[in-house]
Amino acid sequence: MMHGCENALAEPLPRRAPRVAYRSGDVATALAEYGTLAVFGFGSGTRSEEDPRWFRVALESFDAPASLELWQVDADVVHGRDGDLRWAAGGGWLFAAVDLSEADHGGPSPAATHAYEALRRLVESRPERHVLRIWNYLQAINQGEGDAERYKLFCEGRAIGMGDFFAEGFPAATAIGHHGPASRLQVYLLACDQPGERIENPRQVSAWCYPRQYGRTPPSFARAMLLPAQDALAISGTAAVVGHASAHQDDLQAQLEETFTNLEALLARGRLAPGFDTQSPLKAYVRHPADAAQVREFIAHRLPGVPVLLLHGDICRSELLVEIDGWRYA
Template sequence: MSDLPLLHVEYARNDLADLLRQDDVLAVLGFGRDAPPTGDDPRYLRVGLEPLQDRAPLEVWRAPGPISHGVAGRVRWSSTNDYCFGAIEVAEADFPDVATATEAAYSSLSAFARGGRWPHLLRVWNYLAAINEGAGDAERYKHFCTGRSAGTRELGTYFPAASAIGRSDGVPVLQVYWLASRVPGTAVENPRQTSAWCYPRQFGPTPPTFARAMRGPTATPQLHISGTAAVVGHDSQHTGDLQAQLRETFANLGSLLKSAGNLPAFDRNSVLKAYVRHREDLTRVEAALGGYLPPEIPRLILLGDICREELLVEIDGIHSVR
């Protein structure tokens, strides 16, 4: 474990231009059509997921500066000495299929990571349209997994924490953004779940390549939590039952905190996202989260398809111990 500073993540309703003038802002993310459009500053990206609210707060990443930023090929990036934010958007129309679009995005990501001062991926987010379209091996998520694996061969088996969610705006552009660091974190697996890269063949020709969480290389614990849903072993649980899926999801999150070093429960230093498949479930999930989380925990509820069509909700986030 190293002594990197904690990445500070918050949800804020500040003006975007004001945020980007602040010297500790590494990245800002907007959600949904009412968020400011992606502009010239590489630290900002608008994500194609609609929020529960008409206008969601901005997600702000802060780290001790100085901060540099720029564009390198497909990659928009910003960095401190310790951390790097990167983002890639790839139009599927420019490629034969989603697998080759994904391979191109991840090949660019891999080349950027290998060639820079921040080669260690801690956390990656992936958003693509129609993630569950297609039956069996033809499902788009399975093709995404094949492309991701092909594009990251040079990175070996150091798998980051990750989420893959279906865009709710339907725009056929693959969005990939990530957090990397100059020293590696420690991957964390969940004893209640099969490691994703060990999934049996029934889940596709190429298993997903991500860790269940990544403990950052920080002096005090900071856990980057992958998309977590109602999966036990390798099987989805409680098909059609939203409340039961939420109970199973929180059982998995509790198990992850324990596996990461008996970390304390979520508190005001945790920042969470819930992805919800059906629009009519957004407010139900909001109400249910009140039974699992103290009110002071920042949370964002977004409309987006989960990578398995039977799953109704998924939760990810960052948990810091201060």
Template sequence: MEEPRREHAPTPPAWASRGAAWESAFPGLRSLQPAPGHSLVEAVAPAADTADPAGLQDATRLAYRRLLRRAADARLAPLRFWNYVPGITEPAGDAAHRYMVFNAGRAAGMAEAGFAGRRVAASAVGFPGDADAPRLTVQMLAGPAPAEPAENPRQVPAWRYSDRFGDVPPAFARAARLPASAGFLPGALLLAGTASVVGEESLHPGDLAAQAAETCTNLAVLLAAGAGRALAPGAAGGEEDVHLARLRDLRVYVKRAADLPAVGRMLQARCPAASVSLMHAEICRPELLLEAEGVSSERLAEA
């Protein structure tokens, strides 16, 4: 069993950038090609930490519009987004958190680019203590064929959240299945940011071990759903572990730096076949202590 490795925001996961290097694209954008026909493109808005709510929303809108239009121009479909939002849980005017402002900007950018109503797997975290923390960073993985979105039956789809979570709900899918014919990650299930949430409620506030266990249950249920199978809530841990063993790459965002070693041990024990990486990051809800995302596939294509 490998030791979990540490990663620093706003780097993309190793599986999404393996064997490739960043190149300048257009002003404010850079890109890399992890495999033929695929592209990972990054848009950055500097000084987003000091932007007022209207400024943050507009920066997010522009980032999404530019990325999605770039994908459309290249005849590529967006497969996965990573969002790094400075001060993600800080108050923002009439909104409870800056994450809610980000969600409004994301929805507006997607609509302007002709992607209104589309659900793409995504995660959104903050990154405390990093030198690049003031930068709003949005990364998009795109490929020649669209992914099939999947939802977790234990959770309310994020795009149907009640207005307690903002006037504009988060616009993402819980997971995305790539086509079996894809030249990169064929048939892979890309899992979006997953945490200790059932329905739309956060569970086990303040309890790290319980949140880690609930997160693993959600990962297992999502993996089963993505494979067209049902895993009943409360299923025996052994049945969950059968699905968790299919994970090949797992990134875990951890709110408190002191919890990184413990979270690494817990998730590596539950997902023994996965290459686990850890990142110190703010989670999009203040009460959540960790969030996980990953890739399930029989094989990962070499870049």
């Protein structure tokens, strides 16, 4: 007689996190490697490729030539394209991206709605239904006053496009203003067929609980996401915010110190050892080009050997000078 436990289906092993790394070299070579889920270039000087896994981010790098960012998984990868939408999948992981002109959709709010509806429809149709991390890049993010600020309008359109898809909780996310093509909106995500664990910062109010001063629709993201195997933490855009308020206006050094205090709080809440290492790539978004050298020096001193992409980008609050996101592997 067979015991019931012998008939039980084994629980699937948690998905190992994709390997995220920065690398110099040729785009075509990176795309040809086994397991390449996505390759990102930065700035207007980056060459174009037709492969849907290639995505040129409209943020200029302060370093030349800019490194490529690679996402790789331990599996064969398939990919496709449908109008503005491109995607690639393998090993239980999904990359999907939308790159469109706001002018074609009537402004930041309807463009965000269109982008998120397209991504939501794709994810709902696939086994990789757990969106863990999203990046949003839009032009002139701080332009406009009050509720007419472009970032606030983007947040409203995003919420409409998402519908109730994230009713159980939001993914980690970044939203940065680029200085690239006028009205360009870029959104891309990483999803999995297994859920992650949302991580909040005890030093900060959760973004979806922000008070009315931050817009009719609050930002909708988790501060970080622990990936299914708990082998990596995907860190949202992190800046000098304490509670819900921006700290240290016009003081770059103090904002950097506060940002790193917030990063360490996320590592602790994610049950990871403090600090970053050479396998933990970060992005630093710097509002003013004149500040890039100071940011580079601070990070090199604080995190020697840690790979960092230094990018020209506007933070979603005009008083914030720098924001950092990235990955911390266990």
